Amino acid sequence: MFDLNQLNPQQRQAVTHGAGPLLLLAGAGSGKTRVITCRIAHLVQQGTSPEQILAVTFTNKAAREMRERVQEMTGRNAVKGMTISTFHSLGVQILKSHIDRLGFKRNFSIYATSDQLRLVRELLREAGADSSNRDAEQMIWRISAAKNRLIDAGQYQPTLRDPLSHLVATIYPRYQKALKAYNAVDFDDLLLLTVRLLEGQSELLAHYQQRFVYQMVDEYQDTNPVQYQLLKLLAGGHKNLCVVGDDDQSIYAFRGADISNILDFEKDFPGTRIIKLEQNYRSSATILAAANQLIANNRQRRPKTLWTSSPAGYAIDYLRCEDSEDEARQVVELIHAETFRHQRKFSDFAILYRTNTQSRAFEEQLRYDNIPYVLIGGQQFFDRKEIRDLVAYLRTILNPADEVNLLRIINYPKRGIGENSIDQIIRRSAEQNAGIWQLLQQPEQFDGIGQKTLTAIAEFVALIKSYQSTFKNPLRLLDTLRQLLNELKLADEIYRQEKDPQTAQRRIENQNEILNSLGAYIERNERPSLAGFVDAISLLDADPAGKDDKEKLLSGNTVTLMSLHSSKGLEFPVVFLAGMEEGFLPHKKSLDVTCDIDEERRLCYVGITRAEQRLVLLGARQRRKHGKLELREPSRFLAELPQQLLATRQAGVPADDGEEQQEKSANQFFQQMQQLLG
DNA sequence: GCGAAGGTGTTTTTT
C-alpha cells in the first residue's frame, strides 16, 4: 500500500481527511498528485468501495497517470472499478447511456474543431454572411465560450455594441439544430448536455449522486462554469468533494476557467476544510525564490509562500540572443555542454514557449544536431488531414446521419460524384427536409444527375452498408479496417495529390498507424467495438507517436518541446524558457484584448516552476515576422525577478552578421590597400 | 469534374 509516515503533516491531514468538502491549496511541486492518489488508496483501505470513487482530471494524460499510480497502491482490481477520467470522457460515458432522453441517438458523433469549422462555414454561407475561415473560427470560439458559461442556443443574447454577437445569435441556434440533425455533439456539448441531462432527470441525477460517494478534482483552478455545475450536481448528494488546485497556476481563462471557483470555494460548500501544501519538493531555492517574487506581483490570490529545504543551486541564466535561430543555437549548445559536463540525458531537458509556432526553430536546430526530441501539442495526430479522412469513413459507417463527415468522404477518393451533383443533393435534402443519407438510398429520383454519377452513388452507398455490417464483428475489427484501407486505395490518392514523395510516404504511414492504434485499443478493452474506438480517439489529446517517435519513446531519451500551457503538471531537471519578450510573454493578444497581465504572469510562473535544477531564460533582440525583421523588447517579467539571482549574458553574434562584418572589414582592408597603392 | 495559378492571411493558449 503506502506509508503515511512518508508524508509531511499537511499532506497526511489531506490524505486522512474523511467526509466533508476539502479544499487543497497545493503550490507548485508540493506533491499534490501524490496526495490525491494516496487519498484514494487510503479511502479504499478504509473500506470505501472502488465504484464509489470519482476522480476527475483535465487531460487524458493526467487521468492515465493517476490511474497507474493508484494501481501501484491498491492493485489492479480495485482501480478497475473506479471512475478516473477527464471531464469530457465522463460526459461521454454518461451521454452514451442516456443521451436518448435528449433526443439524440446513442451512436452520436463527436465533432472536433475541423468538423465544427466545416459545419459553421456552411451555415454562414447559407445565412449569406462572410464564410471565411476567420469568421467561422470566431463563431466557433464564441459558441464555445457561451457553452462554457452554460448559455444554450435559445438563451444567447447579442450585445448592442458587439457586431459579431448578432451573427452568433443567428448561427448558434442553427448550428445546434444541425448538430442534432446530424446526431452529433461538439466538445463543449459533452459537458453542457451532460449538465442539462442531469438537471432534467432527477432520478438519473440521484443515481449518480448515490453512486459517487467521494469526488476528487485535480487542477481545480481551471474549472469553468459548466464543469463547476457538473461537479455541484454530482457532489450534491454526499458533498464529499475534494478539490485540489493552485490559483497561481490558473492559465485557462481563455476557455472560460473562472478563478473565483477556487477563491470562493467555501462559499458554495460551507464547512469546507482548507489545507495548504506549501513545501516544494521540486526546485532549487534559487528557482523557487524567483517564482515566489514574480507571482507576488499578482493581486487576486490566495496568499501562500512556497518554501524548500533544497540548497540554492545554480543561478538563473538569461540569454539575450540575436534572433530565433540564435536562440535555438544557444539552447542546443547548452544541451551539449550539460550532457557532457553533468552526464545528463536528453530527457532531462524541456524547451518551453508561449506559442506553438515558436517550436520550428528549435526543431530545425535539434534535427541538425541529431538530438532526439518529442514535440507535444501543435498539430495533433488526429487533426492531420489524412487521419481525419479515414476517421470520417469510420464516423459515416457508424452514423451516416453525420453529414459533415458523409460529405467529406462522398467524393474522396474521387469517385465521380462532383460538386454539381452534391449541390443538388443538398438542395433536395433541404427542400424535402430529408437526410442526405436517406436520399442517397433512392438515387433514381434525382433528375438532373447523370447515369454515371448515379452508379457511383449506388456504389458508395453499397460500400458504406457493407462495412456497417462487417464492422459489427468485434473479432475482425483489425481485418475489416485493413480491408477498408485497401479497398479505398487512399494511398494512391495521397500519391496523386502530394508532389513530394517523402511527405506522401509519411502521410500514408500515418494512415497505417491507425491500424496500430486500433490494435492497441483492442488489447486494452474487454469488449472492443468500432464505436468505442472512434469515441476514444475523438477524445485523445496526445499524438499516439508515429513510427519514428515510437523508437524515441522506447529509448525514453528525448528532449521535450511544448507550450507553457502543456507543461503544467510536469517537471524537468533543466528548463529552457524561450521567447522572454514583450509580445510573447506577456502575449500581444493579452495586452490588446483581454488586458489580463496576471494570467500571463501565472503562465510565466508555471514555466519557471517546472525547473528542478537549472533554469535558462532566453529572448531574441529581433525576430522575423511575416518575412520582415522586427525588433523585440525583453519581457517585463524579467525585471520582476530577483536580479541578484539572474546571470544575464549577451549571446553570440549570429553567423550571418559575422560574415557580413568580415566582409565589411575585408572591404575596408582592400580599400586601404588601394589607397596606399594608388 | 479536375488541375493550375493567384490571392490571402497567418500566429495564443486546449478538451
Place this chain on the structure above:
DNA sequence: ACACCTTCGC
C-alpha cells in the same frame, strides 16, 4: 515565407 483556399480555364 508559406500554406491554404478560391478562382479560373480547360
